[in-house]
Amino acid sequence: MGLWRRLAGRVGLAIGSAARQIRHPTLPLRQVExxxxxxxxxxxxxxxxxxxFRPKPGPSAYTDTATIYLPETVAEFPDQGLNFGLYKLMVTYQCAQLRYGTLEFDGFFDEFDEPELAVDLYTILEHQRVEARLLRDxxxxxxxxxxxxADAARKRPSLNNLSPKQQVVEALVRSALGTDAGNLNRAAVAAWERARRALAQASDPEALAVHTQGLTRFLYGEVATLPGRYERVRPVHYRGEIRPDRVADMRRSRQQTVEPTIFHIAPDLAEFEVKTAAHRTRPVDHLVVRPERVLVRPDRRERGALAPDASEHVLIADLSIPEQTSPVTLTEADRQGALLYPEWNYQLQTYLPEWCALRDRPLPKGRPQYVDEVLARYHGQAVTLRRQFEALRQDPKKLRRQPEGEEVDVDAVVEALADLRAGLSPKENWYATKRTRRRDIAVAFLVDLSGSTGGWLPNGRRIIDVEKEALILLCEALQVLDDRYAIFGFTSSTRRQCDFFTVKGFNETYDETVKARLAGLDTFSYTRMGPAIRHATRLLAGLDAKVRLLLLITDGKPNDFDGYTGAYAVEDTRQALLEAAQWQVRTFCLTIDSQARQYMPWMFGEGNYTVVDNVATLPVxxxxxxxxxxxx
Amino acid sequence: MGLELDRIQVEKALIEEEPYYLPVGNEVEVFTAAYKNRLPVMLKGPTGCGKTRFVQHMAYRLGRPLITVACHDDLTASDLVGRYLIQGGDTVWVDGPLTEAVKLGAICYLDEIVEARKDTTVVIHPLTDDRRILPIEKLGRVLKAPPEFMLVISYNPGYQSLLKNLKHSTRQRFVAIEFTFPPRRLEVEIVAHESGVDRATAEALVTLGEQIRNLTDRGLEEPASTRLLVYAAQLIKTGVEPRLACEVALCGPIADEPEIQRAIRELISTVF
Incomplete structure (x- = not known):
């Protein structure tokens, strides 16, 4: 935020409008984001x-269909509740535009000589429709x-110094806000009359965006013939703006970036099947497979997945099979000191044997004070967590019907007596004991140390730092349980170099050495999940425990730069997880990738992952x- | 009644009035076919989506008594099968609900089966394959289930402890009917019917329910159930202010995190 705006925000200085000279409290977006x-x-x-974003000239909002952009601060009202209400309403209108089809105007504005005028007219009329529908529903x-x-109406400029074209549009805004249109030039009066009727027609909650487009065409014809150049009118703060350029950019980038990861398609089948669980975000009505279009079986639609009013959502799936990964075997140098793991090639539906070379690497030691500093910072949370973990240990339910114990199990004795009387020989399990049930859990925490975890968070720390803090709090809490646990890190740069780090082995205690390794954790390069999962699975499988759990902590999709991307990487990871299940190893993923809902259900299975949206909360x-x- | 028997909830009844149930798909046909073929049924789905009501409805349709056992982690095999009790100077054998159901040719519904101790679930195994028998060790008897007997379990595969999952050897003995929340049109009808609120209010509640369900996986572990929507509607029907009714029925029970709670309250104040 610029110094000027910050100052302006704090003292409520006027920025271009007389009405805002009153000092209002400022609500920053980050507080309510x-x-x-x-x-x-x-x-x-x-x-x-x-x-x-920084709207000019006044507060406003818009969306590119993936992100809603809101002003950094809002200070329109003396009451912070209303300032929040304005933010909420901005979000509501932008969401409503997406749900009611407002932004489905593919190429519509290209047909006008003055597209800015057309966009403004469309915005006013379309928002009128959206508002009618919101008010009804x-x-x-x-x-x-x-x-x-009422607030927006108060802040509209007067018509006095405007060109006839602008006058009509501004009068339209004023009228849409329920206030007096004002005095128009004689030249503009006839057009205004028609505009007013168009506005009334637009305010129909049953209407569709195409109707508004028709009205826009008609009205544009009336207004564009008025003399002078058109300059845009100020947006209405709570309704926001429509930005066709940003919508088109996003549409283009989506078509390029949609990866076929979520699709599993056998191209030789007459009927294509989309095997995917979660399409909550982008429903598939059609799947375009070059060169022909294929209808996805409608029964594959997820419930609740279809956006209301969705006309047609087209995803381009690039089915071209990437160049056959070269069947070159690993060289002697690659194999030196490495464990070799296979990789799953989903296009060939086969394992590539001895494909990845994985090495155990030592970790650099970090500052020994680091752990204590973290604990000092999270003192309160650490104490709470420890207490909560203690509750796990002190399982309050006593074990009943035991052959020996410190208490008599009255139920068992009564039953035994009854059995005796009935002439049966009773079971000798008459005792209850408070000995804690052995949890018998072995768990491996597998931490993604790829370069992306070096990304910075708004609070000036990196993702990896937060991950380290989370691991430290976890270790501290685990001190009170006797679960066997290990912490591993992994990274990769091609299949020739998959690195595996042991922060804490299953048989190591959480001591100064482990703490130093925790402190020394840092980011490396890429994320080849397959070999790391396979290796951790082997380590877990060798342990004698009732429950073996592999918990992956990551910030994104599997990815390496020798073609281990997209569907290939997701499918290999999924295969590695299926193998883990065969080894009786349960898997669970904690991810901080907000896009993860698109591929996690397929990779880990519904219910086997969780997304942490707010990274700062990870340590807890x-x-x-x-x-x-x-x-x- | 013995000490143990007090703790388990046994409801036995021939259901006399038809329990309201609106079919969502072909679950009624599937259940009926399973009954005719003497196959045990597993009802899968989130809490509050109508599993228990469905069983009641089917028991009524098929004209069988229904015995429901709410499973808990202290439920022993004796609790299900039966035990000797001392009454006066005598010992008396008392059937457990499962034995009783077998004898009556009833539908035995084990609700939330994962909550039961693992060794307990094993006693149902011989009843779930083609033998359809219940060995009663203490009596030295083996009961053969009549054709009318049916075993139904419910199972919520949602977010839960990895230690509490149904064993495959148990799961693979059942025909599974999956339940999700009903589609909008039906859910509106259910909410209106169960509470007596007007259609507009029911519509609004269902809209709200859908919006809250959109927050699942974002900090909400279990979605707002149809049952909770009905609760909210009932409160509204008796005169509780709608926003308050929604807060106590749809926010408090499902969310603890303050930010999620705030978001739900904002959704409530949008709809009502």
Missing amino acids: KVLTLFAAGFSGLDLAIKP YRGLRPLIQACR RLPNLYRTLTAT
């Missing part, structure tokens, strides 16, 4: 990010819409996740 993101997800059913919004509409979420997963 998380709630608004959740609200957007709930309201729309879509995966939408929220990001700040969400009665809880009515007071908020009224308050924001990780131990808590472990606690939930292993609760008896």
